[in-house]
Amino acid sequence: MLQGTGTETERKIISILKVLSESTEPLGSITIARELKRYGIFLSERAVRYHLRITDERGYTRPLGRDGRMLTAQGLEELRMALAPEQVGFIHERLELLAFNTTFDPQKRTGQLPINTSFIDKDNFQKALVAMSDVFKAGLCVTELIATASEGEKLGSVVVPRGKIGLATVCSVVINGVLLKAGIPIESRFGGVLEVRESKPRRFTAIINYDGTSLDPSEQYIRAKMTSAGEAARTGNGKILANFREMPAPSRSIAWEVISSLKEAGIGGVYALGNTSEPICQIAIDLNRVGMVLLGGLNPVAAAVEAGIEIENIAESGMIDFEQLTSFWQL
16 A cells, blocks of 8 residues: 655555546556646656556556556546545545436436445356346346456456456436436435335335545445345345435436336336435425435445445446446346
């Protein structure tokens, strides 16, 4: 772990990691040098290559030949920890960026959409799929469409480590992005643990506001073993990952049309849509606003962790092309 970002060298390294985290493609020294200027850091290509050798040695980046470097899971985690003191609200900003970068068109079924990436030991991968199957079957996920990658390949903005298989699940921010493109401003309020009774949403039992954290709430809930997504899928009673959004009341009818078009394209995730100024899942709503509860994209992975399988999760890990997704059941 970095001892701090006070030194000039460490500040440059963190900035390089940040540039790489914002790309879904490998970046070379020329591109990195150009992007660093946005952070007020002016380095030559040679200087960038020097710092990249350091990040390679620390395991933060992985060279991919002439294509350049990709951020590793260790590098992304290091970036998050290094920026935590100055990045309260980092997740909120990340959600907004992913929503803006979403180009998925549900009618044409083309474009980019945001994902979460999970790393699973090769030996445990089939066991993990079995544990996830109930959640996919019950529809407690954004979609049954997923993507996989082998070690050394990339998913979103990260490279799959040795000995692992990468699994990409679609992030609920895709709904923010598609609604945004339809002219509907969405406010992301919090990520939480939602109690489910008789297969219906009841109330939130834990809440983390996006603008008050530098870590993804779903990752934290999974680590803390606060979910029972597998049980919720099998019995209709349990605790799952969910996210809370708000929108202006006049946009509700348009939002419903967009949500319907997403469903036709195989993208669900809207667990509950409230009415004007009415509480939803015991969450108060402001005047002339509408609340919306979205299913957490990592619910299937949470079920696998509940089954005792160790999984490293990176929520909001980047973008993927819709055409790269395939049905979970084809695995």
